[in-house]
Amino acid sequence: MQKVAIILTQGFADWEYGLIAGAGGPFYGLDIRFFTPVPGEIRSMGGLSAAVPDGLESIPEWGPGVIAVIGGTIWETDDAPVLDGLLLAHHSKGGIVAGICGGTLALARAGLLDDVRHTSNDADYLHRHAPGYAGSKFFRPEPEAVTDNRVITAPGTAPVGFAAAIFASAGLDRDAAETFRKMLAAEHTGTTGD
Template sequence: MVVICGGSAWEADTAPDLTDALRQSLDNGCVVAAICGGTVALANAGLLDGVRHTSNGADYLPSLSKAYRGIATYVDQPQALRDGQIITAPAPAPASFAYEVLAAAGLPEDAARQVKDMLRQEHQR
């Protein structure tokens, strides 16, 4: 499992290029997950081309990644999305992102759902 946390650092020209490491991880059978700005690293590596994915809005990845060719499989939704070995999420989806990551890592579904429900409580008033 490779998890790329979000943040504005991924939007900068000085963001690290993880292409080789991410592709090797996928080739080795790892699940690769990214939330918020971390999805830019996946776009730059070409990992979102041909898989359903989400991020911080339909214009976000095309505006930040010259390598991004995945707009045809972009899904505009507020929750995390898993397609095969790729998990993506927009910034305001930490609960569903945590659930997808934990489930993909092998945590039993009931336990992963409990974590999701606990995290979701943080956003309720």
């Protein structure tokens, strides 16, 4: 069973992790665990309070295959945690790193978007909030998740595609991951995913 570490911060976006946790464990057998920069209580953008006992220092010991950085209000501020060392070490050891919405800023700040195809909320968003970001020529203005060389990125409006990309990268059969994506996108496309 593949392990997926989900990093939450103060002001995390409620809609960006729910499908990973809610479907990844119960339906697809992934081992999902939450981590925060500082263990303790955090509050989501929508007002959900959660006590998370595990800090970032516990991630390498736990040994996940995927580290997913969830967006939220903190990433555009000076209070954003620095994840460079954690993300770079994980990726250099063959791990998968993922970021959605503001979480893509953590990947950009670590230099992980400098030479892979990627997306985010928009290209200017990365330039404004990630000093040193040098991946402009690899940016793709996609409405869905983009995966390249064990790096997954998505705009905040793509939690379904983000979850499906994580599931596929974590070893779920690609057809099953695509069925999941189509099933949850059906309300927007008017199809059942068959």
